Amino acid sequence: MAGTDARHLWRKATESKLFFPLTLLGFILLIDSILVPGFFSFQARGWNLYGSLIDILRNASTIMLLAIGMTLVIATGGVDLSVGAVMAIAASVAALLMNPYVLAKELPPHLMRLINDPNFTFQPLWVVIGVTLLVALLCGLWNGMLVAYVRIQPMVATLILMIAGRGIAQLITNGVRIQIFYEPYAYIGQGWLVLPFSLYLVAITYALTWLLTRRTAIGMFIESVGINARASYFSGISEKRIKMLAYVICALCAGLAGLVASANVKTSDANNIGLTYELDAILAVVIGGTVLGAGGRFSLLGSLLGAIVMQAVTTSMYALGVPAFALQAIKGMAVIVVILLYSEQARSFLRNLGTKTEAGP
Amino acid sequence: MREKAAAFVANNQRFIPLLATAALACAAYLLGAILYPGMRDPQVFFNILSSNSYLLISAVGMTLVILSGGIDLSVSGVVALTTVATAALLRGGTNPWLVVLLMFLMGMALGAIMGGFIAYMKVQPFIATLAGLWFARGMCFFISDDAIAIHHPFFRILALTRLLIPGLSDPATQRGDFITILTVISFLVLGIVALVAQYTKFGRSIYAIGGDEQSARLMGLAVPTTKVLVYTLNGFCSALAGIVLAAFVASGHGLYASGFELRAIAAVVMGGTSLVGGSGYVLGTFFGVLILGITQTLIQFNGNLSSWWTNIVIGLLTFVFIAVQSVLAARRRRRRRVEGMPSAAAAPTARRRRPWPVVAGAILGLAAVVLFLVPRLQPGGAASLGTAESEHCSLKPFRQDVADSMVSGGAVVVYERNGGARCIDEVYAIYPDGLVVGDNGVDRIEVAATVDAVGELLTSIRDFGWFTPEMYDTWHDPCGQCYGYYVTVTDQGETKTIRGVNGGTDAPADYWQVISLIKAMVPPFEVGP
Numbered sequence: 001m002a003g004t005d006a007r008h009l010w011r012k013a014t015e016s017k018l019f020f021p022l023t024l025l026g027f028i029l030l031i032d033s034i035l036v037p038g039f040f041s042f043q044a045r046g047w048n049l050y051g052s053l054i055d056i057l058r059n060a061s062t063i064m065l066l067a068i069g070m071t072l073v074i075a076t077g078g079v080d081l082s083v084g085a086v087m088a089i090a091a092s093v094a095a096l097l098m099n100p101y102v103l104a105k106e107l108p109p110h111l112m113r114l115i116n117d118p119n120f121t122f123q124p125l126w127v128v129i130g131v132t133l134l135v136a137l138l139c140g141l142w143n144g145m146l147v148a149y150v151r152i153q154p155m156v157a158t159l160i161l162m163i164a165g166r167g168i169a170q171l172i173t174n175g176v177r178i179q180i181f182y183e184p185y186a187y188i189g190q191g192w193l194v195l196p197f198s199l200y201l202v203a204i205t206y207a208l209t210w211l212l213t214r215r216t217a218i219g220m221f222i223e224s225v226g227i228n229a230r231a232s233y234f235s236g237i238s239e240k241r242i243k244m245l246a247y248v249i250c251a252l253c254a255g256l257a258g259l260v261a262s263a264n265v266k267t268s269d270a271n272n273i274g275l276t277y278e279l280d281a282i283l284a285v286v287i288g289g290t291v292l293g294a295g296g297r298f299s300l301l302g303s304l305l306g307a308i309v310m311q312a313v314t315t316s317m318y319a320l321g322v323p324a325f326a327l328q329a330i331k332g333m334a335v336i337v338v339i340l341l342y343s344e345q346a347r348s349f350l351r352n353l354g355t356k357t358e359a360g361p
Numbered sequence: 362m363r364e365k366a367a368a369f370v371a372n373n374q375r376f377i378p379l380l381a382t383a384a385l386a387c388a389a390y391l392l393g394a395i396l397y398p399g400m401r402d403p404q405v406f407f408n409i410l411s412s413n414s415y416l417l418i419s420a421v422g423m424t425l426v427i428l429s430g431g432i433d434l435s436v437s438g439v440v441a442l443t444t445v446a447t448a449a450l451l452r453g454g455t456n457p458w459l460v461v462l463l464m465f466l467m468g469m470a471l472g473a474i475m476g477g478f479i480a481y482m483k484v485q486p487f488i489a490t491l492a493g494l495w496f497a498r499g500m501c502f503f504i505s506d507d508a509i510a511i512h513h514p515f516f517r518i519l520a521l522t523r524l525l526i527p528g529l530s531d532p533a534t535q536r537g538d539f540i541t542i543l544t545v546i547s548f549l550v551l552g553i554v555a556l557v558a559q560y561t562k563f564g565r566s567i568y569a570i571g572g573d574e575q576s577a578r579l580m581g582l583a584v585p586t587t588k589v590l591v592y593t594l595n596g597f598c599s600a601l602a603g604i605v606l607a608a609f610v611a612s613g614h615g616l617y618a619s620g621f622e623l624r625a626i627a628a629v630v631m632g633g634t635s636l637v638g639g640s641g642y643v644l645g646t647f648f649g650v651l652i653l654g655i656t657q658t659l660i661q662f663n664g665n666l667s668s669w670w671t672n673i674v675i676g677l678l679t680f681v682f683i684a685v686q687s688v689l690a691a692r693r694r695r696r697r698r699v700e701g702m703p704s705a706a707a708a709p710t711a712r713r714r715r716p717w718p719v720v721a722g723a724i725l726g727l728a729a730v731v732l733f734l735v736p737r738l739q740p741g742g743a744a745s746l747g748t749a750e751s752e753h754c755s756l757k758p759f760r761q762d763v764a765d766s767m768v769s770g771g772a773v774v775v776y777e778r779n780g781g782a783r784c785i786d787e788v789y790a791i792y793p794d795g796l797v798v799g800d801n802g803v804d805r806i807e808v809a810a811t812v813d814a815v816g817e818l819l820t821s822i823r824d825f826g827w828f829t830p831e832m833y834d835t836w837h838d839p840c841g842q843c844y845g846y847y848v849t850v851t852d853q854g855e856t857k858t859i860r861g862v863n864g865g866t867d868a869p870a871d872y873w874q875v876i877s878l879i880k881a882m883v884p885p886f887e888v889g890p
């Protein structure tokens with residue numbers, strides 16, 4: 001009886017979408033605990049907590065935000081390559097709204113002073129955030145329109161914004177890398193409220209998306225569109241609107257991630273903000289167990305774990321003293337290993353392992 | 362007679378997208394020739410071919426991959442890795458032929474590995490080649506953090522030999538219009554691959570797999586083998602493109618060719634190849650590359666447009682072409698439904714395309730480009746760059762000795778710029794006591810700034826990361842009519858020289874920030890008649 005239970009549990013665990021990301025995360029943290037002294041220690045300064053684990057979470061917050069939106073897009077059977085470019089556009093818009101004087105060559109002294117003033121903002125913070133998210137929403141509508149209504153392959157449709165997006169971001173700031181001095185804005189990326197402030201943003205985004213997809217029928221619609229768009233259409237689901245919604249949510253998440261990223265480095269750097277983040281976000285989703293290309297069942301929590309796994313690898317490599325460039329090569333190889341682990345063969349191997357232990361004496 | 366012509370058109374309708382692309386390329390070139398007399402110089406056209414030869418080679422390889430229904434994002438990584446490895450091996454004294462052979466082997470091996478994963482392990486092409494991209498880029502920095510210069514005569518000959526064009530040049534004086542060996546190499550690749558794609562079993566299998574993989578398998582085609590071969594061939598093309606790039610810029614660096622894969626894909630799409638796979642022509646890719654090259658040249662010649670317009674225009678053109686493709690595909694589907702023909706039974710020859718959407722799309726694309734460019738045409742910019750008399754001015758090498766003597770004379774910033782329509786050559790030196798001296802070979806001017814301003818300038822330059830590896834050399838020669846910049850900065854015992862060309866889009870953004878800071882400090886020369 002106990003054997004049957006164990007077998008049942010083992011099967012349930014290995015078939016869960018969270019099994020692989022959790023195992024990977026555990027494995028990485030195990031290596032850290034052996035090789036890096038003090039990896040798990042926390043320091044408290046005042047109310048605020050600091051430590052390697054908090055660092056991992058804080059640095060993963062942009063990827064986590066992207067991964068939430070990307071999960072929905074991948075679940076509809078698509079992919080969004082433009083999130084990095086949307087981040088750059090969002091950062092440019094926000095920086096320009098806060099301090100348009102930075103772009104001017106000649107200014108009267110009373111305005112010149114405002115450029116470096118940490119308390120000055122041209123538009124109030126809520127307008128800055130609102131307009132930035134609105135611009136991100138427009139990007140999402142553009143992508144969604146191309147995919148759902150013009151019926152262009154998602155990878156190709158979003159490639160257009162990926163190419164043009166960085167150009168647009170530079171156009172907005174006239175090619176200038178705007179420094180951000182406004183302190184309340186910097187709080188979005190650098191603030192600390194016991195835990196890093198950006199983590200609360202991630203939590204809120206996750207909660208809203210979870211409510212939207214799991215407490216309404218939208219999640220099921222997304223899955224059904226991903227599995228078979230045509231069948232969904234015939235069963236009365238507005239397949240186009242669902243796809244549009246997924247791309248809009250993804251772009252909104254990217255806009256938010258752009259705010260966090262630019263607040264973190266306190267500049268709007270159209271060339272570098274969000275560079276190659278689309279790839280990290282897609283990988284986070286893939287590690288989280290949502291299948292790329294096929295669409296269908298998705299796991300938001302899995303994607304968050306995937307993002308943390310990606311960042312944990314990066315942080316532990318740095319802690320171990322691996323140079324940044326080597327990390328990229330290692331990441332490349334790790335991707336292939338992870339993908340192979342996810343293949344059907346690996347899963348059935350694990351299942352068989354469970355069966356064999358049961359069948360033994 | 363008219364019937365014959367109509368039949369000819371009907372039989373060759375599948376070439377219409379190809380012709381539309383070619384027409385668009387010609388129209389873009391004509392637009393340039395009308396707006397900028399400088400662009401009428403045939404040499405400008407040959408320079409487009411020469412400076413885009415590595416893009417052409419890579420895009421040709423990419424065409425096969427896309428025709429087979431896949432995608433290869435790793436090309437920019439493999440190109441960069443090839444430039445670094447080539448430069449490092451040559452610095453170590455390896456025979457150049459051996460280097461070239463090794464690079465081919467490396468590119469093909471990388472391609473074969475990725476192809477293997479895609480064909481046998483059923484990994485998505487997008488993911489597998491992405492992993493390849495990261496791996497290759499990472500490996501670059503194992504070889505070298507910095508750019509390595511290539512001085513080997515073999516590569517100098519490859520890049521600098523001028524093959525004079527009969528009729529447009531004078532063989533006795535060795536002057537006139539020319540193409541480079543790199544252009545010839547890229548055209549050889551184009552020709553061979555175009556023939557392979559059309560007339561060999563391998564080529565036809567690629568089309569079949571891209572059209573419908575399941576059917577291809579049922580037909581008995583060796584699907585996995587063909588796929589591995591396609592990626593191997595693309596690996597070879599990437600390696601060759603890397604060698605050509607290394608010869609062209611005479612150096613190797615792991616940061617070269619960033620975002621290059623997107624340009625290659627855009628060129629393929631503009632060439633009329635469907636990204637779904639199975640339809641398109643290798644020759645179309647040539648026109649796609651040409652459109653990209655002409656766009657970039659137009660933006661350079663305009664002089665008032667910033668480099669990021671290149672990206673926006675490329676994105677826009679890609680959009681127009683893809684939209685036209687998808688409209689065509691939708692019409693085809695609809696017609697098949699009307700004719701009651703099952704889609705799988707439609708043989709490629711039975712495809713009938715109406716030319717109108719393509720033509721409309723081409724016109725729309727052109728109109729969009731014009732709309733984007735025209736409001737920004739200011740008479741001053743166009744006239745100064747495009748006077749018919751203006752000699753084609755090649756950038757002069759950096760006068761290291763002058764800069765060195767100025768630095769040893771106490772200058773903290775030495776700033777030299779040369780080139781442009783008037784072939785200027787100006788050297789400026791900024792001294793810590795606020796003295797700013799300019800010399801353009803004819804006149805010499807001096808102005809005094811404050812000590813604080815100089816200190817502030819140096820702090821800003823340091824803050825922009827001047828002395829970090831984030832700041833690196835970029836160089837393209839010939840570059841058309843543009844300016845070359847050489848800046849040497851000495852601060853707190855560190856000295857570093859970085860050069861860049863204002864037509865190049867690959868220099869670090871902060872480099873241009875520094876240039877604009879320095880420009881604001883130095884006095885302009887009066888422009889003579």
